[in-house]
Amino acid sequence: MPSAAPSTATPAHVPLTAEAEIALRESLRRCSAKTVDAAVAYGQTGAPQHIPAIIIGIIERFVEPELRPRLAADCDDLRVIEDLGLDSLTMMEIVMLVEEVTQTKIENDELRGLVTIGDIKIFVDCRARGVTPPAPAKVILGDELRNRMPITAPFLFLDEARVSPTLATASYRITGQEFFLAGHFKGNPVMPASIMLEALGQLGVLHLLAGLAVEPGKVVGVATIFFASTDGVRCHRVCKPGDVLTLTLKPKRVKEPLAVYTGSIRVGQEKAISAEEITLTFGIIDAPPAPEPTPTPAAEPALAQAPVAATAAPSVPSTAVPTPAA
Numbered sequence: 249m250p251s252a253a254p255s256t257a258t259p260a261h262v263p264l265t266a267e268a269e270i271a272l273r274e275s276l277r278r279c280s281a282k283t284v285d286a287a288v289a290y291g292q293t294g295a296p297q298h299i300p301a302i303i304i305g306i307i308e309r310f311v312e313p314e315l316r317p318r319l320a321a322d323c324d325d326l327r328v329i330e331d332l333g334l335d336s337l338t339m340m341e342i343v344m345l346v347e348e349v350t351q352t353k354i355e356n357d358e359l360r361g362l363v364t365i366g367d368i369k370i371f372v373d374c375r376a377r378g379v380t381p382p383a384p385a386k387v388i389l390g391d392e393l394r395n396r397m398p399i400t401a402p403f404l405f406l407d408e409a410r411v412s413p414t415l416a417t418a419s420y421r422i423t424g425q426e427f428f429l430a431g432h433f434k435g436n437p438v439m440p441a442s443i444m445l446e447a448l449g450q451l452g453v454l455h456l457l458a459g460l461a462v463e464p465g466k467v468v469g470v471a472t473i474f475f476a477s478t479d480g481v482r483c484h485r486v487c488k489p490g491d492v493l494t495l496t497l498k499p500k501r502v503k504e505p506l507a508v509y510t511g512s513i514r515v516g517q518e519k520a521i522s523a524e525e526i527t528l529t530f531g532i533i534d535a536p537p538a539p540e541p542t543p544t545p546a547a548e549p550a551l552a553q554a555p556v557a558a559t560a561a562p563s564v565p566s567t568a569v570p571t572p573a574a
Contacts, residue, residue: 261294275348279309287349296376299350303369306345310338318517324366325415325496331517350376361385366415385412386458396457397450398470402427405447406495411459416497418451424489439487444521448511449475451497452528456507465535472531476506480524491515497526505529 264272272291276284283305290298308319311332318326328334334342343354346368352375354362361384362368374381388396389408397404409418422439429437456468487493493513501508507530512522 263293264288264291272349275345276306279305283308290350294376296373299373299376300369302349303346303365303372306342306349307332307334307365307368310334310342315517319365324364324369325417325498326365327363327417328365328368329363331494346372352376363410364415364417382412385410385415388454388458393454397454398473399450399453403446404450405443405493406450406454409451409454411455413459413461414499416451416455416459416495418447418454418495420447420493420495422487422489422491422493429489437489439491439493441481441483441521444487444493444513445478445481445523445526446475447493448495448497448509448513448521448523448526449528451495451511452507452509452526455497455499455509456528456530460502460507462532466532467535469531469533472505472529472533474529476527476529478523478526480522482522483520484522485515485518485520487513487515487520493520500525504532 269288269291272287273284276287283302286298286301286305289295290302304319304323307328308316311319311334315332318332326332328339328342329336339359343359347353350372352372354371354375358371358381362371363385367384371381387408387410393406393409394400394404397406405420406418407420409416424437426439428440428443432438432440453473456473457470460468462468493515495511495513497509497511499507499509507528509526509528510524511526513520
């Protein structure tokens with residue numbers, strides 16, 4: 249008989265007792281009524297569809313009031329520390345409360361991979377369903393980023409990036425030394441919108457090279473990726489030297505030879521540019537053979553040293569002047 253497929257059913261759930269519900273409501277007393285209702289419903293049924301409301305509600309309780317409106321929209325790409333101003337100790341408080349309400353466990357080494365709200369939602373949902381959470385996004389920066397990209401300075405507009413199959417984010421600081429700023433505009437350097445779209449396209453290139461799963465023995469060809477089109481572009485803010493651009497790119501449809509993304513750039517909490525669709529073309533090629541390992545030369549045996557025989561010190565001729573005879 250063929251083996252059964254691995255189960256993705258939610259583990260057996262024990263409904264909340266009356267005492268446990270009272271304790272749960274007490275733990276969430278500073279959260280919204282919507283959050284408490286979702287937590288009680290999850291506690292009674294174990295239905296994972298309540299998890300997103302629980303996660304958002306608990307995070308909202310710790311976020312400064314002026315930033316809470318950001319949680320009302322599509323916020324899965326928001327980074328809980330960089331974008332919402334939460335420090336590591338507050339993040340630990342959030343994790344402990346999420347663990348208590350959802351009856352899940354997040355180890356410290358797993359916590360390092362939970363950067364965005366979406367990361368937390370997916371991780372807790374998988375734990376609640378009893379399935380393995382996806383691997384955390386890969387952080388790419390410095391030489392690794394430059395080596396992966398077919399684009400180089402002075403036309404590379406990514407300082408560091410974070411890539412997973414479902415999301416790519418990056419940052420770029422406008423230094424003021426970019427070659428095109430001298431003429432755009434005279435005495436008033438402004439980052440061109442076309443260059444910001446180029447940066448989003450570059451992030452798409454990195455996503456294809458680092459985050460797209462292909463069949464064994466195949467890879468995305470570096471020389472096959474090209475910018476195809478954009479649609480629904482809106483500019484919201486002027487960007488100048490000193491601004492740090494935060495880029496976000498989400499795949500909408502990816503099937504060789506086209507990859508369609510939705511993208512945006514912001515500076516701090518302000519939206520700078522958005523694009524409903526950014527389309528790249530790409531091709532799948534055979535993976536290059538792995539390089540042959542360089543053999544390590546065998547260490548030469550150390551020369552045996554013969555014992556040095558002790559020798560008498562050579563005699564030194566006397567330099568004394570003889571005393572003349574009387």
